Amino acid sequence: MEALKNFISAITKSKPIVTAQPVIRNTLNYDEAKEIGVLFSHSNEDNPKALNYFVKLLKKDGKNIKILAYFEEKHSNPYDFRFDFFTAKEVDNRNQVKSLQVEEFIQKEFDYVYCINVTEFAVFDYIMQKSRAKCRIGKFYPKHTDGFEIMIDMGENTNAVDLILQMLHYTKSLIVHN
Numbered sequence: 110m111e112a113l114k115n116f117i118s119a120i121t122k123s124k125p126i127v128t129a130q131p132v133i134r135n136t137l138n139y140d141e142a143k144e145i146g147v148l149f150s151h152s153n154e155d156n157p158k159a160l161n162y163f164v165k166l167l168k169k170d171g172k173n174i175k176i177l178a179y180f181e182e183k184h185s186n187p188y189d190f191r192f193d194f195f196t197a198k199e200v201d202n203r204n205q206v207k208s209l210q211v212e213e214f215i216q217k218e219f220d221y222v223y224c225i226n227v228t229e230f231a232v233f234d235y236i237m238q239k240s241r242a243k244c245r246i247g248k249f250y251p252k253h254t255d256g257f258e259i260m261i262d263m264g265e266n267t268n269a270v271d272l273i274l275q276m277l278h279y280t281k282s283l284i285v286h287n
Contacts, residue, residue: 146214146221146223150226159270160269161188165189177236178193180194193213204235214236215240220242224246228267246261247259
């Protein structure tokens with residue numbers, strides 16, 4: 110019995126305490142940004158066309174893109190691009206996600222992450238707050254201002270096309286002197 114206690118004690122003492130490195134947020138000029146993340150939810154009828162257009166523009170501009178999508182359940186691909194995804198089954202009751210794809214997306218040090226979501230979604234708030242991206246871009250929600258560096262105020266507009274166009278307009282218009 111004493112040997113078991115010593116073994117358990119040795120294991121618990123040997124675990125290093127891991128502290129997360131703080132993320133340094135800064136905004137780059139669009140032309141300088143190379144690594145781009147796109148987070149979206151498949152829930153809106155105009156999403157496939159708008160997102161196909163958005164991803165095509167980013168690729169045309171020479172960006173390296175990693176895309177993560179949320180689906181209520183497994184679904185066929187209505188998009189013209191490849192992406193990782195997670196489903197409602199991987200979300201716990203605290204809106205935290207247990208998924209390798211989500212963890213990889215959060216840990217990637219993107220220059221920009223665009224959150225294409227026109228309605229509040231607690232799971233995306235979790236992902237954006239944990240993200241190691243330098244600059245996080247999304248729709249403005251008065252109660253959730255700590256997850257983005259650039260927020261687009263669209264009022265009650267819930268059109269993904271308008272959100273994407275506004276995001277592109279503002280990020281391409283940025284002039285940052287570092």
